[in-house]
Amino acid sequence: MPASAPLIDPDTLDWLAPLRWTRLWGRHALPAPACPGGTDWAGVAWRSALGPALFEASPMAFEAMYGEGVPDGAWSLSVRPQPGQALVGVELRLFGPLARHRPAVVQALARMRLGTVDSTADWQMGGWSDEAAEQLLHTPADTGTAFALESLSPLALCRPEDPGGGAPDTALLWRRLLSRLQQLQPPTKRTLPGGLRAWTDWVDGQVEQCSAWQRVHGRRHSARQARQMPLSGWSGHIAWGPEAAALQPWWRLAQAVQLGAKTRFGLGAVRLRAVA
Numbered sequence: 001m002p003a004s005a006p007l008i009d010p011d012t013l014d015w016l017a018p019l020r021w022t023r024l025w026g027r028h029a030l031p032a033p034a035c036p037g038g039t040d041w042a043g044v045a046w047r048s049a050l051g052p053a054l055f056e057a058s059p060m061a062f063e064a065m066y067g068e069g070v071p072d073g074a075w076s077l078s079v080r081p082q083p084g085q086a087l088v089g090v091e092l093r094l095f096g097p098l099a100r101h102r103p104a105v106v107q108a109l110a111r112m113r114l115g116t117v118d119s120t121a122d123w124q125m126g127g128w129s130d131e132a133a134e135q136l137l138h139t140p141a142d143t144g145t146a147f148a149l150e151s152l153s154p155l156a157l158c159r160p161e162d163p164g165g166g167a168p169d170t171a172l173l174w175r176r177l178l179s180r181l182q183q184l185q186p187p188t189k190r191t192l193p194g195g196l197r198a199w200t201d202w203v204d205g206q207v208e209q210c211s212a213w214q215r216v217h218g219r220r221h222s223a224r225q226a227r228q229m230p231l232s233g234w235s236g237h238i239a240w241g242p243e244a245a246a247l248q249p250w251w252r253l254a255q256a257v258q259l260g261a262k263t264r265f266g267l268g269a270v271r272l273r274a275v276a
Contacts, residue, residue, distance in 0.1 A: 005202055005246030008137055009195035019133040019184055021256070022099040025091045026109065027082075029122035040154055041218040041231065042088060043079040043266015048220075050077075053112035058104035065098065065105075065264075073183045074098055076263035080152055093256065095184050102128060133181075133253055141248040145274050146209055146241050149173065149251050152269040154216050154233025156261040167213035168234055174203045177254050184257065206247065209275075211238040220265065233260070233267055239275050248272060 028046075055062040065075055075098055078091040094102060109123050157168055157176050178200075182190040213236030219228050240247065251272045258268035 003202060003205060006195070006198040009193070011193040012195045013134060013137070015185075015189070015193045016133045016137065016181070018186075018189075019095075019181065020099070020130065021093045021095045021132075022102050022128060022130055023091060023093050023256075024102065024105060024109070024125075024128040025089070026126040027087050027124045028079075028090050029086055040216055040233075040235065041220070041266070042081060043077050043153060044218065044220045044231070046079045046088075046090065047077055047265055049112050050108055053108040054104065056111065057107040058101065061101035061104035061108075064101055065094075071183065072261055073180060073257075073263050076258045076268070077266045078153065078258065078269040079266045080269065093258075095257075099130070131256065133256070136252045136256060137249045139249055139252055141245040142274065143242055143245040146239055147245070147248060147251075148237050148239035148273055148275050149254070150237035150271050150273065151233075151235050152271050153266050154218070154231070154235050154268075155259055155270070156231070156233045156267045157259065167211070167236070168238065169211065170206050170208055170238065170240070171204055173238065173254075173259065174200065174250075176259050177250060177257075180254075180257050180259060203247070206240060206244045209239040209241050212236045213238075231262070231265070231267070 051062065051066050054065065064070065074095060076093045076095075078089075080089045081087075082089055092105065094105065106125065106128070109125065112123070155168065155176075157172060159172060178192060178196065182192065213234045216233055216235045218231040220231055251270070254270055255272055257263075259270055260268040262268070
């Protein structure tokens with residue numbers, strides 16, 4: 001009989017309690033030429049377009065989000081083309097202190113230009129909300145069905161011991177989620193709570209129902225380095241049976257914070273879904 005999942009202990013909840021963010025969302029017209037390399041990399045063009053508009057709205061906010069010293073994961077972007085429509089769904093998350101720049105970001109969204117197209121009339125602001133990690137972990141799991149975690153944009157993941165290693169598995173996704181949560185903590189609070197060791201042991205024992213991944217490659221232009229920079233990641237999904245349902249709240253947290261590197265370029269967006 002499979003081992004039961006550990007409880008989420010008070011120390012882990014205390015560690016996660018300060019992890020909060022502001023989420024903004026809306027829809028945007030996306031001309032096809034703005035997606036070099038395909039829609040997998042739509043966030044790259046979007047990030048580049050947002051920068052100048054943000055500088056016009058608030059140089060202080062621009063420096064906080066685009067400055068040289070900004071940690072890679074301080075904010076995240078998710079741009080998802082909508083099938084059959086010339087629109088993309090867009091979400092930005094401003095973690096921790098960056099949330100105070102929400103008004104400037106909202107102004108920038110209203111005035112940004114994507115490629116040669118003036119998008120002032122094309123941005124449809126959906127809204128914004130303040131959210132917290134702890135809320136997601138208290139969401140009940142569906143214990144009656146299989147479920148999957150699938151990529152909505154490439155996942156820039158690697159194994160520290162083997163950077164050129166194989167496709168993602170449960171263990172890698174779990175460890176990269178923990179790394180992302182550490183990254184979002186203040187430097188003095190990045191030590192993982194002891195209770196998460198039991199979770200890691202339990203996760204390592206979970207059996208995948210199926211898994212399918214492929215490497216995808218793209219590029220971005222670096223204005224700072226004046227050259228094209230390569231991008232790569234994994235696209236695909238991984239599924240588990242109902243016995244692994246305790247993972248679901250953690251993957252909901254992964255939906256919010258995104259997984260892996262380059263979240264500011266739209267990478268690492270994932271979705272938790274039921275498997276019929």
